[in-house]
């Protein structure tokens with residue numbers, strides 16, 4: 001029997017009583033519904049090979065390789081490795097790998113024309129302490145906006161790039177760092193739940209369209225203050241064998257980035273979209289190169 005337990009009041013649900021390797025369609029439908037309701041779904045105690053993880057991930061959508069080529073699994077480009085090759089040849093800790101996802105609250109893939117629908121992680125090794133992942137609701141952020149801000153944002157587009165205003169592109173190969181901005185409405189209606197959320201990422205947004213630069217920066221700061229609502233968070237403490245999937249269309253997340261660096265914290269990670277890559281379209285970040293620039 002599949003059991004769904006709520007973790008936080010608004011964010012997070014945990015599933016018990018499933019082995020995702022043998023899950024039937026009716027069982028998956030229960031889990032998918034729970035995921036839409038809770039934005040973040042935890043499935044503990046799974047024993048998976050890479051093929052199992054990919055097969056299960058594809059039930060949520062289309063798995064796309066991440067633009068960070070250096071952190072792809074050498075044999076399975078759709079799998080990103082988290083926490084692997086943390087130490088360089090000189091023995092120094094690579095902060096971009098160790099602190100990946102820890103620089104601030106964000107949503108994955110806002111730099112892409114079709115941002116990731118979901119990101120899914122499978123824990124292979126967990127540290128003895130630290131290394132949690134934090135989640136928060138975009139719906140709650142939107143609900144908290146005063147009417148004055150909702151009116152200013154209604155129909156407004158944000159321009160996003162991979163590294164944002166700080167140009168944080170350390171995980172990209174040098175030839176992939178020139179990023180063509182993409183545009184998304186900052187008030188976004190979730191395509192499946194119909195609920196409005198504040199689709200926002202201070203580390204990837206470069207400006208709000210139609211505003212003077214100073215006004216845009218001020219509004220970005222103001223919106224950053226609404227992202228995290230105290231009653232709409234969930235903190236995940238990892239156990240080996242956990243699968244966690246989050247919905248990038250309605251949630252923010254952040255890695256704690258605080259575990260003992262000498263310990264292993266290793267995940268397989270996939271980026272999931274609604275759609276396959278359009279034929280002949282350059283990969284994200286490659287538009288400038290493809291246009292000969």
Ligand SMILES: O=C(O)CCC(=O)C(=O)O
Pocket residue numbers: 082100101102108119131132133253254255256269
């Ligand atoms: O490692 C984590 O806890 C999450 C990192 C992250 O932000 C991501 O994988 O998108």
Ligand SMILES: [Fe+2]
Pocket residue numbers: 101106107108253
């Ligand atoms: Fe992330």
